[in-house]
Amino acid sequence: MQSFHLVPWIVFLPLIGFLLNIAFGRRLGERGAALIAIAASAGAFAISVLQYLSLNAHPEGAVVHLAEWIGIGALSIPWAFRVDTLSVTMMLVVSGVGTLIHIYASGYMSYDVRYKEDPGSYTRFFIYLNLFIAAMMVLVSGNSYLMLFVGWEGVGLCSFLLIGFWYNRNPDGKKGLLNSQAAKKAFVANRVGDFGFLIAAFAIFWAFGSLSFDEVLPQAGTVAPAVVLLITLALLLGVTGKSAQLPLYVWLPDAMAGPTPVSALIHAATMVTAGVYLVARSAPLFAAVPEAQTAVAIVGGLTALFAASIAVAQTDIKKVLAYSTISQLGFMVAAVGVGAYVAGMFHLVTHAFFKALLFLGSGSVILALERAHHPLPDDPYLPKKKKKHDDHHGHGHFDPQDMRVMGGLRKQIPLTYWLYLIGAVALAGLPPLAGFFSKDEILTDALHANPLVYLLLTAAAFLTAFYMGRQIWLVFFGEPRSHAAGHAVESPPVITAPLIALAGLSIFGGLLNFPGWHPLTDWLEHTLRHDLAHATVFNPGVAGFSTLLAVVAIYLSWQLYGRQPLKERQPDPLKKRLGRLFTAMENKWWVDELYFAAIINPYKRFAAFLADKVDWDFWHDWVHDSLIAKGFRNLAHFLANPVDLGVIDGLANGLARAAQGLARVLSLLQTGFVRNYALVTFLGVVLVLGYLVFSS
């Protein structure tokens, strides 16, 4: 039975959850609001599974037309859902991982809102989360570039809202504006990418006369390569924004200001992979211009290595994972760049599993430290003896995300440790976990297509294993380097259960495209053109070499961090060996500073110039004040003084004075002597009579 007609509900169910929580969330309390949100996300997952089952029977997929959206002349854009193997893969990942993260967040956020002393924000979090799922579903299910763009912007908005979720605080929990600034940075960096996307969309409409995937993609070969090159490079700019690639990746590390479930869902598993999905979706366009493909592959490869090198020197547990995410996104982008679309999608899926696991695991670690450092009085999962607030460690600055204050956590929180270890091994690419298969597929394809990219990716893979090893040794081994680390408490089941599910997926995710079997390749072949979806032959040399490198990297990390565990306040041992190189990596290669020096500060100076000189001095002081206001004032003075006071008043007063003068003269005639009057009368009569007599 096919159920393609149900596909709009993948958007509407989360939207209904969103609206319900807006309307009733506060009254329902934490449990009710979380249940609604989880149910909405799980419902979307169920619909996605139904789509998957329908696709098994009808692999060609369907386009479900829901409503007319825009119709202007030749431009006709309906809201149509595209159900094919590629979009359903994304739907399953988004709603599946999304649901697990919803469950996790229902436990995690009830702690977070209390530590941030704002329990009312609990509902707000799930409102945003459901809105994000809805927007992401629009993104992956839209049948046109414009529909995709709606989702693209929607997830960008949710990302902004969730990064700035604690908008009046700094990432360390103190009051401040740094979280808001991180959100703003993400938004602005994404806008640069969106500009590329929009240019691409306009160019597509100009060249193809349509924005719909059905009409654009089959004609990819019929349009001049130069135009397609412009389109694909503009799309690449969009990808670098949303998927945090060089040079626009800078927003993603700062995005860790958001609560940890957000980092897992949006900034690791789903939203940031939208760029990879976009390239995979536009595969025929990219396939038509090899130059664009090379550009994509180089960007991806460089990003993978660059971000991995930064991850090596970070001390914040989430920052390591953030740079790791950028690096892994680089792998995916490089994969779709070398034409290994299936491998890219494969890595996207497995990465969603193990990076969500790692982020959620890091959240569990952070929470474990936070709860030990500052126990909540109403924490139901805390052992009784720990409820008393330990005062002897003082209330100095304590950053529960700093790996330097951790150590030895495997004894305190063994479950989190094991789950985290699975994620780390999967990310490091050790067989037989998921990351091994997907990464080696990418490496094999890269070796065939572009050796330079292969070298970049292999070096990145080496660093990946190294920094994950470093993180494991620093966080879980050695002796606790703070009071909180020594008394860390395991997280409640609502938090660990999703981790277990994700750990299972990370272990078995490799089966999705197991060498020699290739179910994902066969599955995506229905959507991608046959020449684009090739089954990667397992290359034992590549796989063996990368595994060897990973093992060497982990051994090196053990040498540095495992054999002699870090002491409290001891500098990083790598610093001694690498010297200034380590400083550079620690400072993220000063890219933020470079951007500030090259773009932001000149821009600010320009803006200050415009504001102070052009706007204030020229427009305000000169044009408005000197020219217009002063001119008007002078005109008014002129009208008031010479014209009004002089002429008009002069006229009126002059008339009055003239009348007064006349009256004064005439009043002289009024002597009051009756005989004078009589004389005048007499003379008048004589005159009149004389005139009458003599005139006739």
Add this chain to the structure above:
Amino acid sequence: MVPVSYYFALSAILFTLGALGVLIRRNAIIVFMSIELMLNAANLLFVAFARTYGALNGQIYVFFVIAVAAAEVAVGLALIVAIFRSRQTVNLDEISSMKG
């Protein structure tokens, strides 16, 4: 029969005397008498011409003038009495409160 020019001359003399009296004398009562003199000069002329031309309306006018003059004397004398009561004088030069 006395020619009409005699009457005319007498009337002119009387009128001139009246006019000069009005203009020159200060006593209000004398001025009044002078006004009567001018009125009667006019009456004399009316009657003389009425008689000459045998027209009666001149004589009727004279009756009117006499009646009006009687009324005027009544009002005027009342005014003079009122002024005298308030100012103890009938000297016209001292009654100049109408001066502008």
